[in-house]
Amino acid sequence: MSAPLLSVRGLTARFRAGGREVTAVDDVSFDVGEGEVLGLVGESGSGKSVTLRSLLRLLPSGARVEGQALWQGRDLVAMPDARLRRVRGGAISMIFQEPMTALNPVLPVRVQIEESLRAHTALDRAGRRARARELLDLVGIPDAARRLDEYPHQFSGGMRQRAMIAIALASEPRLLLADEPTTALDVTIQDQILKLILDLKDRLGMSVVLVTHDLGVVAETCSRMAVMYAGRIVEQGGVREVFASPRHAYTLGLLGSVPRAGTERSALRSIEGTPPGLAAIPPGCAFNPRCAFATTVCREVRPDLSPRTPGHLAACHHSDRVAQASLAA
The missing domain is CATH 3.40.50.300 (P-loop containing nucleotide triphosphate hydrolases)
Known part of the structure; x- marks a missing residue:
């Protein structure tokens, strides 16, 4: 390359x-x-x-x-x-x-x-x-x-x-x-x-x-995208791959808030809460207060941005659960 x-x-x-x-x-x-x-x-x-x-x-x-x-x-x-x-x-x-x-x-x-x-x-x-x-x-x-x-x-x-x-x-x-x-x-x-x-x-x-x-x-x-939250990149990869199988709960929430063809009468999903201020970014994963997948490790340990599939990176302790939830949505 x-x-x-x-x-x-x-x-x-x-x-x-x-x-x-x-x-x-x-x-x-x-x-x-x-x-x-x-x-x-x-x-x-x-x-x-x-x-x-x-x-x-x-x-x-x-x-x-x-x-x-x-x-x-x-x-x-x-x-x-x-x-x-x-x-x-x-x-x-x-x-x-x-x-x-x-x-x-x-x-x-x-x-x-x-x-x-x-x-x-x-x-x-x-x-x-x-x-x-x-x-x-x-x-x-x-x-x-x-x-x-x-x-x-x-x-x-x-x-x-x-x-x-x-x-x-x-x-x-x-x-x-x-x-x-x-x-x-x-x-x-x-x-x-x-x-x-x-x-x-x-x-x-x-x-x-x-x-x-x-x-x-x-x-x-x-052709490629990087998703940012609280000053960090939380997911990065090809647009098709990220849209088809998001690996971070924030990306999943963003995609859920977008209207889709053929779902005119279905409710849009929203992300609860608001982004943190720069002076009040929580420990661990910054998204954890708004995340339905958050556990103790999310509140204590900041995840690294690492490969989940070739060319697809995410900073999430529960990326596999997020991917499964995206398929079920």
Whole structure:
């Protein structure tokens, strides 16, 4: 097998909050292959967005990032700031979750695209303007030449998201980090944006890490997935394998909350309780207070993320029971 494009090992991010240090991302490990779409799934507050920001060290001052993220033989976590700036927005780009706050409201869209081109290409002024227009055409914004000099507030929500994608693609990155790119968009626009990202992935040969809480999006777009809870990856594997036979109770709960064809009059299963705060993560398995399978060992010993079947990992003391329950559901 060829080496992964990105190899993350033991990634950990800590913040100061309320006079104490809390861990938002805890010992996260995963690989991203060439041309692959990896889905990062979980409820709000599970650490998905912080994981992406930690890779590029886009965290508030005072945050500490540890672990290793190997990119072309170099560790992004330990990389000097000057070198990281050449990678960030260049070889690795990011689509942020909310385009209205990520885009600068007082600068035309053209200027914001050209900033990336100026930093990561050798194009002159005329070349940058021509490339900016090409990028707006590429992401499906009509009348691109005219709309280049418009401001973000003059774009609809879907058009703003497309402009964000244009900025992320300006340097023709090899890896795209997409942080919930369809948040707050209606379902028709969501579908258009997802199809656009997949089309551009194929045309440009990119890999994608897609953060989402929508398992339908994962099923439609991703080849592999990693499920996060309380800052840790609790299950990881191929999308088909995880959907067919989840090995962690949290994944089973997420899948049970998704409507299925042919079950219109059946009740959806819900996960009782709420995710723990960063300052109050329980000992053992962090999911144990909400888990129907929990026993004493779950409340005392934190399970390791380990293989259950080839390529399918789970951090659960009772993964076999969970798998049996999924078959019976």
